Amino acid sequence: MEKRNFGKTGYEFPILSFGAQRIVDEHNCTEEEAIQIVNRAIDEGITYFDTAPTYSKGQSEERLGKSFGKRRDQIWIATKTGERTRDGSWRKLEESLKRLQTDHVEEWRLHAVGTMEELDQIFAKDGALKALIEAKEQGVIKYLSISGHLNPRVQLEAINRFPFDSALVAVSAADHFIYSFAHEFLPKANEQGVAVIGMKLLGLGKLADWYEQALRYTFSLPVSTSIVGISSMEQLEKNLAVANNFKPMTDAETLSFLKEIMHMCTPDTLRWKAKDWNNKEEWAVR
Incomplete structure (x- = not known):
């Protein structure tokens, strides 16, 4: 599988990475299945x-912790804080470490920052960024990250204010058409050496009819790696098949696919860019 540099960190990862949100009961994945899926992924070079x-009230983290065992030193864990304060974020990190059965994580991410107001809260005197910096100074985490689904301008402002190591952003093919991280964020992030992790490749399953094309579209972007949510061994094998045989889309292929x-570029499909999650009709205003 093709590997790419992870920004300026000196690390590199395969183009396919593991989104662990779905290895939970909520997505009809048992603990035994989760452990098997995770270890199969590691066997195939996914790290x-x-x-x-917040993924199923911590069950995602718990199952990863149970899955890694003696292979902990082979893998890279990225977890998140949805809190916007220092103290709240520290509490979340301490809880995450217990569930993950580890004393550190490689990457800690500010989760789903969608507005400038949230960003200001994070950068405040006692905001979440202070917890990230302290945790890095104490060796509890190694790299600092931010994620966003909605408004690329927020993540652009974030990396202008602070040298984040990475950013997790929504770059499905349907995202191409509105509030596009591919157009607005990726060029600047690459220029600054910020590693970009792609997400929402299948649009929460809405692009499943174009499975291979959807993955190839995002893999063809200048991202460091992309996470795909997996809840079954069948899905993992399907993703591996696309990634192992990946060839970048040509301009003609991309145009034809888009x-x-x-017609899939609607608030109903791209709920993360809708006015609110339950709004199927209106785009968010930015």
Whole structure:
């Protein structure tokens, strides 16, 4: 599988990484299945695992912790804080470490920062960024990150204010058409050496009819790696098949694909860019 540099960190990862949100009961994945899926992924060279304390009330982190065992030193864990204060974020990190059965994580991420107001809260005197910096100074985390689904301008402002090591952003083919991280954020992030992790490749399953094309579209972007949510061994094998045989899309292929799925660019499909999650009709205003 093709590997790429992870920004300026000196590390590199395969183009396919593991989104652990779905290895949970909520997505009909048992603990036994989760452990098997995670270890199969590691066997196939996947080393980057993304999770968060909010995923099924911590069950995602718990199952990763149970899965890694003696292989902990082979993998990279990225988890998140949705808190916007220093103290709240520290509490979340301490809880995450217990569930993950580790004394450190490689990457700690500010989760789903969607507005400038949230960014200001994070950068305040006692904001979440202070917890990230302190945790890095104490060796509890190694790299600092931010994620965003909605407004690329927020993540652009974030990396202008602070030298984040990475950013996790929504770059599905349907995201191409509105509030596009591919157009607005990726060029600046690459220029500054910020590692970019792609997400939402299948649009929460809405692009499943174009499975291979959807993955190839995002893999063809200048991202360091991309996470895909996995809840079954069948899905993992399907993702591995695309990644192992990946060839970048040509301009003609990309154009043809985007024309075919343009009708999918709706607030109903891209809920993370809707006015609110339950709004199927209106785009968020930025």
